[in-house]
Amino acid sequence: MFTRINLTTMKRLMALTAGLLVLLVLMGTSHAEDRIPGPRYDDQGQLIRADGWRQWVFIGAPLTPNELNDGHASFPEFHNVYIEPVAYAHFVNTGQFPNGTMIAKELLSVGDTEAVSGSGYFQGDFQGLEFTVKDTERFPDEPGGWTYYSFGHELPYADVAKAFPTDACAACHEAAADYDMVFIQYYPILKAVDPK
Numbered sequence: 001m002f003t004r005i006n007l008t009t010m011k012r013l014m015a016l017t018a019g020l021l022v023l024l025v026l027m028g029t030s031h032a033e034d035r036i037p038g039p040r041y042d043d044q045g046q047l048i049r050a051d052g053w054r055q056w057v058f059i060g061a062p063l064t065p066n067e068l069n070d071g072h073a074s075f076p077e078f079h080n081v082y083i084e085p086v087a088y089a090h091f092v093n094t095g096q097f098p099n100g101t102m103i104a105k106e107l108l109s110v111g112d113t114e115a116v117s118g119s120g121y122f123q124g125d126f127q128g129l130e131f132t133v134k135d136t137e138r139f140p141d142e143p144g145g146w147t148y149y150s151f152g153h154e155l156p157y158a159d160v161a162k163a164f165p166t167d168a169c170a171a172c173h174e175a176a177a178d179y180d181m182v183f184i185q186y187y188p189i190l191k192a193v194d195p196k
């Protein structure tokens, strides 16, 4: 009898400990999820390429083909654009891009122009990777805190990239993008967001 009570008490204690552990793990996780994982930089301040951008939230694929630009588009490739998911969730909730927002733009050549579905533009090969990152604390002097990077045009892409001078990229974004330096006018997936 005595042993049985002890056993029951032991079991209760173990259940309680397990419960507490689960609670602690959950608290740790939700704390981590409140933060924007954000960009990482090396010792020289170069942006370290974040992996997994093709699994981020896909927001659009603008295309400026040569045929519509007198045969010479500045960027004749598709631009597949993705936003980091925690930043996207924050945007959905608040309508703001938080500090730490990363947006990736991967260039893809125009491949086939004929398919069984008809004539058109179909994506070919990966041809380059650019990022923009918002961080008003780290870059208070850049317009909107956004900086711009290229990881090159060859696979494998570079591991790190230096921020471009403001005139090279940010100036055009500042002048022509509809919302906080981002060309949201071309991303219906972001335009459809209606924060509560």
Ligand code: HEC
Pocket (backbone or CB within 6 Å): 062, 063, 064, 079, 081, 103, 104, 105, 130, 131, 132, 148, 149, 150, 164, 168, 169, 170, 172, 173, 177, 181, 182, 183, 184, 186
């Ligand atoms: C002449 C204007 C212009 C310049 C200069 C420019 N961009 Fe953009 N950028 C655009 C436009 C327009 C879009 C959206 C449509 C598209 O992709 O064609 C865009 C989209 C982007 C996006 C996707 C997120 C967003 O803000 O919409 C990234 C990332 C980007 N550009 C990086 C760069 C980088 C890096 C440079 C400098 C090397 C640069 N851009 C220079 C016009 C410009």
